[in-house]
Structure formats: structure tokens, C-alpha cells
Amino acid sequence: MRAAHVRRLGSHLMWVAALAVACPAAGAKVFPYRALRRIALPAAANVSALAVVGRDLYAGQGDSVSLYAPTGALRIAHRRLDGTVRALAAVDGQIVVAVSHPSSLEFLAAKSLRVLRQRALIAASPSALLYDPAVHMLFIEDRAGHTVTRLDPQTGRTLGSVRLAGALGQMAANGRGTLYVANATHDAIDVTDARGMRYEGAIPLRRCHAPHALAMDTVGRRLFVACSNGRALIIDADLGFTFVRLPIQRGGHLRAAFAYRPLGPHGWKGGVFIAGGGALSAIQMQAFVRYRAGGRLPVTRRITALALAPAAGVLWLAVARGGGKPAALWRLAAPVSESQ
Amino acid sequence: MNRHLSGLRILALSVGLATILMPQAQAALVPWSQLAGKTVLFVTGGKASPKPNDDALVARHLRKLGFVVRTVDAAVAPSAADGAALIVISSTADAHELGEKFADTTVPVFTWNTFDYPNLGMTGPVLHRDFDVIDPVQHYADSFAVLYGFGANITSEISRAVGLRPQLFGTLYLEPETAGWGRPGPGGTVIADFFGSRRYAAVFTYEREATLENGRTAPARRVGFYLGNDDFHLLTAVYGPPAADPNLRHWAIGLKLFDAALRWAASPPPPPPLYDPQALDAALRRAARGTKVLYVERVNGGEGRRSDAHIVAHLRRLGFEVTVTDQTAPQSVARGMDLVIISGTCSKWKLANKYVDAPIPLISLEGLLSDSLHFAGRDRYTDYGEHGELLESDDPPENYLDIVGAWSPMAAGLKPGPMKFTYHPGVLKWAWPLPDATVIATLPNEPREDAIFGYPKGARMADGFIAPARRALLPLDNPSYDDMTPQGKALFDAVVLWAIRR
Numbered sequence: 001m002r003a004a005h006v007r008r009l010g011s012h013l014m015w016v017a018a019l020a021v022a023c024p025a026a027g028a029k030v031f032p033y034r035a036l037r038r039i040a041l042p043a044a045a046n047v048s049a050l051a052v053v054g055r056d057l058y059a060g061q062g063d064s065v066s067l068y069a070p071t072g073a074l075r076i077a078h079r080r081l082d083g084t085v086r087a088l089a090a091v092d093g094q095i096v097v098a099v100s101h102p103s104s105l106e107f108l109a110a111k112s113l114r115v116l117r118q119r120a121l122i123a124a125s126p127s128a129l130l131y132d133p134a135v136h137m138l139f140i141e142d143r144a145g146h147t148v149t150r151l152d153p154q155t156g157r158t159l160g161s162v163r164l165a166g167a168l169g170q171m172a173a174n175g176r177g178t179l180y181v182a183n184a185t186h187d188a189i190d191v192t193d194a195r196g197m198r199y200e201g202a203i204p205l206r207r208c209h210a211p212h213a214l215a216m217d218t219v220g221r222r223l224f225v226a227c228s229n230g231r232a233l234i235i236d237a238d239l240g241f242t243f244v245r246l247p248i249q250r251g252g253h254l255r256a257a258f259a260y261r262p263l264g265p266h267g268w269k270g271g272v273f274i275a276g277g278g279a280l281s282a283i284q285m286q287a288f289v290r291y292r293a294g295g296r297l298p299v300t301r302r303i304t305a306l307a308l309a310p311a312a313g314v315l316w317l318a319v320a321r322g323g324g325k326p327a328a329l330w331r332l333a334a335p336v337s338e339s340q
Numbered sequence: 341m342n343r344h345l346s347g348l349r350i351l352a353l354s355v356g357l358a359t360i361l362m363p364q365a366q367a368a369l370v371p372w373s374q375l376a377g378k379t380v381l382f383v384t385g386g387k388a389s390p391k392p393n394d395d396a397l398v399a400r401h402l403r404k405l406g407f408v409v410r411t412v413d414a415a416v417a418p419s420a421a422d423g424a425a426l427i428v429i430s431s432t433a434d435a436h437e438l439g440e441k442f443a444d445t446t447v448p449v450f451t452w453n454t455f456d457y458p459n460l461g462m463t464g465p466v467l468h469r470d471f472d473v474i475d476p477v478q479h480y481a482d483s484f485a486v487l488y489g490f491g492a493n494i495t496s497e498i499s500r501a502v503g504l505r506p507q508l509f510g511t512l513y514l515e516p517e518t519a520g521w522g523r524p525g526p527g528g529t530v531i532a533d534f535f536g537s538r539r540y541a542a543v544f545t546y547e548r549e550a551t552l553e554n555g556r557t558a559p560a561r562r563v564g565f566y567l568g569n570d571d572f573h574l575l576t577a578v579y580g581p582p583a584a585d586p587n588l589r590h591w592a593i594g595l596k597l598f599d600a601a602l603r604w605a606a607s608p609p610p611p612p613p614l615y616d617p618q619a620l621d622a623a624l625r626r627a628a629r630g631t632k633v634l635y636v637e638r639v640n641g642g643e644g645r646r647s648d649a650h651i652v653a654h655l656r657r658l659g660f661e662v663t664v665t666d667q668t669a670p671q672s673v674a675r676g677m678d679l680v681i682i683s684g685t686c687s688k689w690k691l692a693n694k695y696v697d698a699p700i701p702l703i704s705l706e707g708l709l710s711d712s713l714h715f716a717g718r719d720r721y722t723d724y725g726e727h728g729e730l731l732e733s734d735d736p737p738e739n740y741l742d743i744v745g746a747w748s749p750m751a752a753g754l755k756p757g758p759m760k761f762t763y764h765p766g767v768l769k770w771a772w773p774l775p776d777a778t779v780i781a782t783l784p785n786e787p788r789e790d791a792i793f794g795y796p797k798g799a800r801m802a803d804g805f806i807a808p809a810r811r812a813l814l815p816l817d818n819p820s821y822d823d824m825t826p827q828g829k830a831l832f833d834a835v836v837l838w839a840i841r842r
């Protein structure tokens with residue numbers, strides 16, 4: 001009884017802290033979202049991957065994939081698979097799931113989550129999936145095997161592979177056939193010509209250590225990199241030139257997401273969100289050449305996945321279980337004044 | 341005793357020869373390794389600096405290049421520069437507080453403090469006319485224009501180090517930003533400019549001994565750079581796979597330009613040439629052996645005939661193999677020659693466009709050919725002209741020149757300032773060459789009317805023409821040669837020597 005009370009108190013304190021960050025004095029950088037709903041997940045495993053299609057959310061947790069309604073209150077569909085879900089990607093009306101133990105690629109129907117196709121994967125330990133809809137390219141990353149493979153997005157057939165030495169982080173694609181991969185070992189972004197899966201070289205990152213998180217604005221051709229030493233870089237991908245450096249939280253294994261109008265049609269022009277290291281940071285895009293720190297929300301629980309649903313003006317966070325609490329999904333949305 | 345004197349004479353002669361034969365352009369940039377450990381006095385605004393600023397980033401960059409950086413504020417005493425290899429002045433330092441304290445220092449200065457340019461004599465004193473700072477608040481539209489620079493000079497050491505081309509390049513990264521420009525005097529070298537005009541120099545230099553805009557002599561190298569307070573981090577550069585694209589490589593050169601200009605400033609300049617007509621004569625005799633000169637004149641042409649004959653005789657006496665040809669002869673007569681000299685007796689009309697593209701050095705004694713030879717633009721009396729020609733010139737006859745490029749071997753070791761070129765006032769020609777030219781002398785009180793200058797091979801000349809070999813102007817009107825002072829003759833010889841030197 002007392003433990004539950006303390007937990008509740010702790011939880012309240014955390015929300016007070018979050019609110020304090022979210023509503024600081026006028027003129028300070030205000031984090032644009034507020035956590036509106038926390039959904040405790042029943043299963044023991046943490047959420048390993050999130051994907052958004054329109055306003056719907058897909059979550060991979062343990063050996064299953066679930067589809068949630070935009071409000072997060074309702075789980076619409078659920079599918080158990082034969083292995084552990086490692087990554088999700090929305091591909092032309094289907095949900096592609098990378099599964100390990102055994103490694104396979106599962107193609108699910110978007111609404112029912114019915115398994116449409118399966119394909120065994122060579123990758124021993126798939127770590128991430130990325131789909132570039134502009135060029136219909138699907139990539140799967142195997143961090144343990146230091147490889148990135150391009151797959152046929154319809155069949156899962158291997159089309160090419162590139163080996164990248166070092167500790168690989170998030171992938172990003174430019175919509176024109178170039179794939180970028182954060183390389184935490186070399187403090188660089190590895191660049192691959194995705195058509196031939198040919199390594200083209202690396203963009204060095206000055207004063208950025210162990211970059212793990214990577215996102216891309218394919219219109220402005222900007223790469224957003226989050227570095228473990230508390231720096232976010234904004235790079236002109238056409239020049240490999242870092243033109244903005246902003247402070248963010250320190251910490252390894254950060255992850256990032258970018259979207260236009262992330263708060264809905266009347267909010268920010270664009271935003272980058274960086275999760276991990278005990279916080280969620282925002283970078284506001286004001287113009288293609290102008291960005292500013294957009295506030296920070298402390299998140300004491302470990303963040304395991306992040307997804308933006310700009311159509312709904314929502315940011316989804318998956319937080320790990322711990323401290324006696326189950327894994328959870330947090331649904332964050334902008335206050336009315338921010339989104340309108 | 342005699343042997344001693346003779347030894348001394350040989351020594352003096354060899355020193356003279358060495359300085360005369362010294363490469364014309366600035367001495368090569370020293371490698372960074374040779375600058376490692378040298379001290380840079382970095383002058384900033386200190387606590388009074390406007391914010392934001394990139395001074396800390398610049399200091400870090402200087403350290404990364406190997407310099408030992410001593411950061412001081414504008415109130416520092418000039419003696420603080422003693423022992424430093426370079427003074428770097430940030431725009432955050434208050435120019436009024438800086439005053440003229442570094443104007444006479446023999447330590448090279450690299451500055452982006454535009455308002456301090458006049459204090460250093462690098463530009464005139466009038467804001468908006470002699471220098472200006474473009475910023476996004478006061479000059480919003482222009483603050484986009486300064487994102488683009490133009491490679492005005494492609495042959496200076498800095499330009500070569502950067503691979504600067506006569507084309508646009510990105511100065512700063514894309515945001516409307518603050519940048520300064522200056523209008524250096526004729527002794528300055530414009531490396532890059534804004535708005536497509538050399539009048540708005542983005543990067544410019546003065547070699548040691550070059551004449552500053554205020555008429556004083558640069559006591560050491562000076563560099564003006566276009567940066568603002570907080571845009572060092574926006575100096576363009578290209579990294580990773582995009583660097584494989586040569587067009588991007590030649591576009592994003594802001595940081596390279598900064599580094600190359602810094603390295604040039606910190607590199608030791610060539611020793612100043614000494615005025616020693618004997619040594620010059622000896623050097624010229626050595627160079628003349630086996631050198632074939634085509635002397636183009638108006639054969640039997642009136643008032644300049646005697647002068648032409650005396651010039652040819654002088655060249656032959658030095659050992660040149662001189663062929664005299666008439667202005668109407670076809671250009672094919674230049675085949676096999678090593679140097680073309682076009683006499684002031686030639687008619688522009690009759691000479692037509694001959695020798696313009698001759699792949700051998702060329703000296704024109706006729707300034708009015710400056711447009712056809714691509715020495716200058718085509719606007720007569722604006723881009724080129726003459727003083728003292730009856731009915732053709734508004735300006736009176738003149739016999740003095742103002743030496744502004746004393747550091748160059750073409751100046752024959754003459755001191756900066758006025759020198760008597762001919763004994764009697766007469767006709768003197770001038771032109772306003774492009775920034776690739778090294779200007780040696782101007783007409784007095786006319787800093788834009790350059791009487792002696794030279795373009796190195798590969799230089800960008802007027803009309804986009806690239807110099808196929810060296811090109812020089814000497815302002816000798818038809819009969820002037822016979823009236824030249826010894827200093828004037830030394831200039832003549834020094835220019836000839838510069839033109840044929842390999």
C-alpha cells in the first residue's frame with residue numbers, strides 16, 4: 001500500500017517536473033508537446049519498435065505487433081509472430097516486421113495485421129528497418145553483422161548489401177537513392193549509394209562523439225544527428241557541411257525523428273525530436289537554414305522507441321518497464337495554443 | 341685591400357642579383373608545420389564583445405592549425421604583439437579603441453574588423469564608400485548578396501592555394517549574414533570580391549612594402565577578410581562524398597580561403613628588392629643571352645623613331661637578339677620569339693588585335709592599346725587613358741610616377757612614393773587593370789590610373805581573357821625613352837627582366 005503510494009507520488013512529481021519544463025517562463029524554449037495519455041502495456045517485454053501510418057500507431061512488443069487507435073485508448077488489432085520483433089516499417093499499405101530468433105521478415109496487412117508473406121532473413125540479428133517511399137527502397141540493418149541490406153519491399157528478396165565497419169546507429173534516406181547511417185565508432189555518417197549498395201564515403205562530424213541518432217528532411221536535404229556528447233548537428237547533406245550545432249541531452253543510444261508540421265497543420269514548420277539519455281529534446285525548424293532548440297522534457301524511464309504522427313499532431317514514446325512499472329506507451333500532443 | 345673591395349663588390353652584386361631574380365609574386369606559403377608553435381595575438385572585444393560571436397571557435401581553430409593563441413582585448417598595448425608571428429583582429433574588438441595601435445606594427449595582421457580597416461590604412465576612412473559592413477538588419481537584401489563571392493584574382497599565392505577560379509563561390513552558409521568589404525588602394529591585391537565588382541573587396545591583401553590606401557607603406561603583410569562577428573562557423577566547406585564533386589569543391593571554399601589567407605599572412609614575405617642598377621644590368625645581361633625579342637614599331641614613324649632606335653640599341657647592347665618589325669606585319673613574325681615589345685609609335689588601328697594571344701611575354705609601351713590587349717576594360721578615359729596629350733587628354737603633362745608596389749622586382753628596388761620617371765613632363769599612359777595584375781606605379785594623385793603593371797601567366801585579364809604568358813604595361817610615349825631618368829630606365833629594365841624570367 002505504502003509502496004503504491006510512493007510510486008504514485010513519484011509519478012506525480014515526475015509530471016510536475018515535466019510540466020515545469022513544458023511551461024517555463026515566457027521567452028524560454030518551451031517543449032511543444034505535453035503527455036496526454038500513458039498506456040500501460042500488459043506484456044512483460046518492452047516495446048522494441050513503433051511505426052505510424054496516418055494517425056494509426058503500430059507497436060512491436062516481444063513477439064507481437066499491435067495496432068492502436070489514434071487516441072491510444074484502444075488496441076484495434078494484435079498479431080503474435082514466431083520470433084522477437086526487432087523493427088517495423090510501413091510499406092505501401094503493409095506493415096513489414098523484422099523478427100529475430102529466427103530471423104525473418106513478416107509482411108502484415110495494415111488493418112488486420114494478418115500475415116501476408118514471410119521470408120527468412122540472412123541477417124542473424126536485424127536491428128532496424130527503413131523504408132524510403134520516394135524510391136521504394138527497403139533497408140534492413142544488422143548492427144551485430146555490421147551490414148545494411150536493401151530488400152525488395154514487396155517480396156523481401158535481397159537486392160544488395162553493404163558492410164559498414166563500426167557501431168552502426170540509425171539509418172536515414174534522402175528519397176533519391178542515398179542511404180545514410182550513423183556510425184558511432186567513427187564519429188561519422190556513412191554514405192551509401194543505395195541503388196548499387198556501394199559505400200561512397202563518410203561525412204565526418206566535428207566535435208560530435210558517438211552519433212547514434214539520425215533523421216532526415218528529404219525536402220530541405222538536412223541530416224539531423226544526435227551525438228552522445230550532448231550535441232545535435234544539422235548538416236546540409238549536399239555539402240556534408242554542419243551549419244547548426246545545438247545542445248541536447250547527453251547519452252548513448254539516442255534516437256531521432258523528423259517531421260514537417262509535427263504539431264499539426266498550424267504548429268511548427270518542422271521539428272526534430274531526440275529521445276534517450278533521460279530526456280526528450282526538440283529542435284524547431286523555422287526555415288531551411290534556421291533552427292533553434294525547442295525545449296526538453298525529462299523522461300526518467302528508458303525510452304525504447306519514438307514515432308511521430310504529424311497527421312494527428314502526436315508524438316509517441318515507448319518507455320521501458322522498470323521500477324515496478326510495466327512498459328508503456330506515452331501519447332504526447334501539443335497544447336491547443338501550440339498546435340493552432 | 342683591393343681584394344677586399346672586390347670581394348665586397350662581388351658580394352653586393354650577388355645580393356643584388358639574388359633579390360632581383362627573386363620570384364615576382366609573393367613568396368610561397370610556408371607549410372603549416374613551419375607555423376606550428378608560433379604565437380598569434382588574437383584581439384577580440386573581450387568581455388565587451390557583442391554576442392553571439394565566434395571568437396572562441398576561431399581561437400580553437402587557430403590552435404588546431406598549430407598556433408599558440410594569446411587572446412587579448414582591444415585595450416591591449418601595441419607592445420603585446422612583440423614576438424608574435426601574426427596579429428588576428430576580430431570584428432568584436434572596438435575599432436575606436438583599437439585606433440591606430442597596430443598600424444605601424446611589423447607583425448603581419450589578419451583582420452575581419454572592417455571598421456578598423458581605415459585605422460590600419462587598408463582602406464579610406466569613409467563608411468559606405470571605402471568600406472562597409474553588410475548586415476541582415478540594416479541591409480537585408482544585400483545580406484543575401486554577400487553569400488556569394490567572386491574569384492577576382494586567380495594567380496596570387498592565396499588564390500593558387502585555394503584553387504580560386506574566376507567564378508562565383510559560396511562565402512557563408514546560406515543564411516543572410518553579416519559580412520564586410522573594403523576598397524583597398526592600388527598597392528593592395530583584391531583576392532575575392534562581392535557584387536561582381538573589385539570595388540567591394542571581400543578578401544584583400546597588402547604585401548610588405550606595398551603602398552597602403554593612406555599612402556603609407558605596409559610594414560608587414562596585411563589581410564582583410566569578410567567575416568562578421570558570428571559567422572566563422574558558417575564559412576563554407578564541403579565534406580564526405582560531396583567533396584568528390586569538383587564543382588562543389590570549388591564552390592564551398594570559405595574556410596579554405598580563410599586558412600590560406602591566414603597562412604599567407606603568417607608566411608615570411610620575400611626580401612624587398614634593392615635599388616642596384618648595376619646588379620639589375622648584370623641580371624638582365626645574363627637573361628638576355630639567347631633571348632629573342634620582337635620589337636614592333638611604326639617603321640620610319642615620325643617623332644618616336646629615335647626613341648625606338650635607342651630602345652632597340654639598348655636591348656641589343658644587353659645581349660638580346662632583337663628583330664624589328666612594322667606594326668602592319670602579320671603576327672606570324674612572332675614565331676620563335678621569346679618576348680614581344682610593342683612600341684608607343686604603333687597605331688592601335690593598324691596593329692589591330694595582333695599579339696593578343698601570343699603565347700610569349702608581351703610588354704606594351706602604349707597604354708592606349710590596353711583595351712585591345714585585354715589589359716583593362718574598353719571605356720576610354722575610364723578604364724585606360726593618358727595624361728598630357730594635347731587635345732586628347734584633360735590632364736596636364738606629367739613626369740612623375742608613384743611607386744605603390746615597391747615589393748615587386750618590377751619596381752627595381754625603388755622606394756615607395758613619388759619618383760621622377762622622365763626629366764620633363766610629357767605624355768604618360770595609364771590603365772586600370774584587373775585584380776590579377778601586380779601594380780607597380782600609378783600616376784601621381786590618381787590612385788586608379790596605373791602606369792606600370794604586370795599580369796602573370798594564367799592571370800584573368802579583361803573580357804575574361806586568360807593571359808597566355810606574362811603581360812606588362814610601361815607608359816612610354818613615343819619620344820619618352822630618351823628623356824628617362826636613371827630610375828625610369830631601371831624600371832624599364834626591371835619590367836623587361838620580369839617579363840622574360842622563366
